[in-house]
Amino acid sequence: MLARKMRHLRSTILWIVVASLGATAFAVLAQSRGESINAAWILVAGVASYVVAYRFYSRYLALRVFALDDRRATPAERLNNGRDFVPTNKWVLYGHHFAAIAGAGPLIGPMLAAQFGFLPGTLWLIAGVVVGGAVQDFTILFASMRRDGKSLGQMAKEEVNSVAGMAAMVAILAIMIILLAVLALVVVNALRASPWGLFIIASTIPIAMLMGVWMRSFRPGHVLEASAIGIALLLAALVAGRWVAGDPTWGPWFTWSGTKLSWGIIAYGFLAAALPVWLLLSPRGYLSTFLKIGTILTLAVAILLVLPQTRLPALTQFVDGTGPVFSGKVFPFAFITIACGAISGFHALVASGTTPKMVTHESEARLIGYGAMLMESFVGLMAIIAAATLEPGVYFAMNVPAATLGPTAETAARAIGQWGYTLHPGQMEALARQMGEATLLSRTGGAPSLAVGMASILGGVVRGTGLALWYHFAIMFEALFILTTVDAGTRVGRFMLQELVGHVWEPFGRTSWYPSVLISSAVIVAGWGYFLYQGVVDPLGGINSLWPLFGIANQLLAAVALCVGTTILIKMGKWRAAWVTTVPLVWLALVTLTAGCEKVFASDPRLGFLAHARSVAPGSANAARLVFNDRLDAALALAFMAVVVVVILASAREWWLVLSRRKEPVVHEAPFVASAFAAGD
Amino acid sequence: MRAGGDTRRSPPGRARRVLGVLLGAVRQIVGAPDYQRYVAHHAARHPGRPPLSPREYYAEFLSWQFGSGGPTRCC
Numbered sequence: 001m002l003a004r005k006m007r008h009l010r011s012t013i014l015w016i017v018v019a020s021l022g023a024t025a026f027a028v029l030a031q032s033r034g035e036s037i038n039a040a041w042i043l044v045a046g047v048a049s050y051v052v053a054y055r056f057y058s059r060y061l062a063l064r065v066f067a068l069d070d071r072r073a074t075p076a077e078r079l080n081n082g083r084d085f086v087p088t089n090k091w092v093l094y095g096h097h098f099a100a101i102a103g104a105g106p107l108i109g110p111m112l113a114a115q116f117g118f119l120p121g122t123l124w125l126i127a128g129v130v131v132g133g134a135v136q137d138f139t140i141l142f143a144s145m146r147r148d149g150k151s152l153g154q155m156a157k158e159e160v161n162s163v164a165g166m167a168a169m170v171a172i173l174a175i176m177i178i179l180l181a182v183l184a185l186v187v188v189n190a191l192r193a194s195p196w197g198l199f200i201i202a203s204t205i206p207i208a209m210l211m212g213v214w215m216r217s218f219r220p221g222h223v224l225e226a227s228a229i230g231i232a233l234l235l236a237a238l239v240a241g242r243w244v245a246g247d248p249t250w251g252p253w254f255t256w257s258g259t260k261l262s263w264g265i266i267a268y269g270f271l272a273a274a275l276p277v278w279l280l281l282s283p284r285g286y287l288s289t290f291l292k293i294g295t296i297l298t299l300a301v302a303i304l305l306v307l308p309q310t311r312l313p314a315l316t317q318f319v320d321g322t323g324p325v326f327s328g329k330v331f332p333f334a335f336i337t338i339a340c341g342a343i344s345g346f347h348a349l350v351a352s353g354t355t356p357k358m359v360t361h362e363s364e365a366r367l368i369g370y371g372a373m374l375m376e377s378f379v380g381l382m383a384i385i386a387a388a389t390l391e392p393g394v395y396f397a398m399n400v401p402a403a404t405l406g407p408t409a410e411t412a413a414r415a416i417g418q419w420g421y422t423l424h425p426g427q428m429e430a431l432a433r434q435m436g437e438a439t440l441l442s443r444t445g446g447a448p449s450l451a452v453g454m455a456s457i458l459g460g461v462v463r464g465t466g467l468a469l470w471y472h473f474a475i476m477f478e479a480l481f482i483l484t485t486v487d488a489g490t491r492v493g494r495f496m497l498q499e500l501v502g503h504v505w506e507p508f509g510r511t512s513w514y515p516s517v518l519i520s521s522a523v524i525v526a527g528w529g530y531f532l533y534q535g536v537v538d539p540l541g542g543i544n545s546l547w548p549l550f551g552i553a554n555q556l557l558a559a560v561a562l563c564v565g566t567t568i569l570i571k572m573g574k575w576r577a578a579w580v581t582t583v584p585l586v587w588l589a590l591v592t593l594t595a596g597c598e599k600v601f602a603s604d605p606r607l608g609f610l611a612h613a614r615s616v617a618p619g620s621a622n623a624a625r626l627v628f629n630d631r632l633d634a635a636l637a638l639a640f641m642a643v644v645v646v647v648i649l650a651s652a653r654e655w656w657l658v659l660s661r662r663k664e665p666v667v668h669e670a671p672f673v674a675s676a677f678a679a680g681d
Numbered sequence: 682m683r684a685g686g687d688t689r690r691s692p693p694g695r696a697r698r699v700l701g702v703l704l705g706a707v708r709q710i711v712g713a714p715d716y717q718r719y720v721a722h723h724a725a726r727h728p729g730r731p732p733l734s735p736r737e738y739y740a741e742f743l744s745w746q747f748g749s750g751g752p753t754r755c756c
Binding site for chain 1 (some may be wrong): 683711712713716718722726734736738741745747748749750752753754755
């Protein structure tokens with residue numbers, strides 16, 4: 001009795017200490033005005049919030065809302081087939097799920113949103129994940145786990161209605177196209193006129209093919225062995241890139257313009273989707289997963305060792321919407337821009353994909369669904385820290401398009417001086433030399449400035465390794481896994497299109513019929529390739545129009561997922577607890593609809609698509625194309641908003657029917673089967 | 682499979698076993714095929730039928746993994 005009381009007291013004291021630490025960190029962040037603070041405060045604020053939220057809020061969700069039940073056999077146990085349905089150790093599955101949800105979004109988004117200062121991004125990454133992102137992932141994982149691993153689209157159709165199901169499917173395809181375009185644009189901007197970077201990324205293709213042949217012909221299925229060889233070759237290419245770039249013959253050969261790079265990526269995307277998967281797609285996926293996990297862990301350790309000071313202010317004057325990186329006020333555009341690290345609709349696809357089929361005990365969904373998303377938010381905080389360690393002048397010189405900064409270091413220094421930050425004209429040249437690049441001016445898209453931030457952190461740990469090597473390591477890391485998303489996404493998009501058209505014309509739906517494979521791959525590649533190319537030649541830099549569209553699309557998918565989650569909770573009779581999904585849903589609807597309306601209708605031509613179309617001088621070069629693209633972007637934003645509204649209305653109708661007892665609440669859960677596993681097995 | 686109390690208790694045997702578990706975990710994290718696990722599963726579920734060869738198993742694994750598009754990758 002006494003011992004239990006002591007334990008209880010100790011635990012209470014511990015949680016009070018953790019909560020006070022977090023509160024102190026938030027106070028330090030909020031009161032920093034102008035002076036530099038240590039990045040440790042950002043980490044402490046984040047980690048303290050995560051552990052408190054995990055301990056208390058996710059426990060409430062697990063016990064009270066979902067009532068996870070370890071006596072109930074999971075799909076992994078009931079349907080164990082040694083392949084996709086496999087009972088998996090919870091920490092292994094945590095790693096698997098995290099590797100599947102982590103991508104470029106949580107790194108790029110916070111880097112771009114840093115134009116508002118580091119505070120808005122930090123606060124939203126922390127608050128958004130605790131109340132929104134982790135709840136969404138956990139809810140969908142729970143729902144799918146109770147339905148034998150059904151996909152989000154299937155659940156929308158069965159639990160809400162077929163309108164919501166159809167809207168979800170079309171939304172997923174449209175979002176995929178914009179996502180692939182904007183990610184490819186980030187890669188183009190990172191590799192533009194960078195022979196070192198392009199050499200490494202180009203060499204991943206033969207390296208992956210070698211791995212593919214190795215795993216198929218020499219040592220069938222030996223993925224780890226082939227990956228070890230691949231990573232060794234990749235690091236050799238990283239080092240060799242410096243010599244290639246400096247070579248008078250090869251250097252120019254690997255120096256590509258933006259348009260040439262975009263054609264290259266388009267061709268690559270098509271080939272990767274149409275070639276046999278064992279040759280390119282599958283081995284590249286392994287290479288990129290290993291590099292991703294390895295680099296994220298290394299960066300976390302490096303940040304803890306270095307604990308850098310921030311140089312970027314907590315808030316900049318650009319919260320008023322005059323920002324040069326992208327236009328729009330802090331509300332709603334900080335939320336749209338951060339997206340993935342706080343809440344990402346795409347995770348609903350993973351949480352209703354492979355993961356629910358591998359959970360051993362129901363209670364473990366808490367660690368995997370809620371816990372892995374906290375880690376994703378932590379990755380976002382690392383990107384904020386990398387941004388915050390840059391000098392403001394350097395940050396803006398790298399992330400603002402040339403149309404605003406002008407062509408030379410002098411014009412850039414003048415423009416940045418007008419915003420109240422200092423940049424010496426020689427500073428950017430010196431930095432570019434240090435990083436082994438020809439120029440770092442207007443290298444928009446976030447990846448190059450993230451690489452500079454990462455290089456200064458990583459280079460601070462391993463002294464004497466040279467910043468240029470770390471810079472290109474970071475570029476390699478980002479470009480490799482972005483391109484893996486591009487090629488895998490093209491293939492997934494191809495299958496979706498084949499399924500969709502297959503409803504109308506049956507032969508097109510045969511996924512291995514070659515004419516259908518080629519046509520559908522070409523259509524998907526042409527879809528994102530079009531937006532990519534327009535982004536590359538866009539005088540405003542492309543990111544300004546495409547990243548918000550991507551953010552809106554992603555948050556919209558999250559809204560669809562939360563609608564499905566709310567419907568399921570209400571049908572389970574848990575309407576009193578349904579606020580856990582409706583609160584983030586209302587917020588997301590507010591953010592996406594406001595942002596969508598502003599992007600379409602705002603009168604400022606830098607912000608509103610239609611205003612920009614009106615501002616194009618009729619006789620000027622490319623006028624027709626610019627106007628067409630603005631109208632296309634506007635139509636797309638309107639379509640996205642229409643989908644959100646349709647899904648919300650369709651769901652709300654179901655809620656009303658069920659709550660007013662006009663309709664029997666029928667949940668389509670798989671029937672209860674008692675688990676043979678002892679709890680905690 | 683590799684039975685016998687001796688190899689399990691001897692230090693090199695134990696090290697190999699720990700390494701085997703670790704590598705198995707890494708395979709599951711990155712979504713790689715695991716032939717040993719497949720053979721064990723096959724022996725338990727379908728005794729009497731010979732398992733696929735490593736080459737056949739890998740080909741079947743790929744066609745299953747990419748049969749409906751491939752693993753979802755996030756942004």
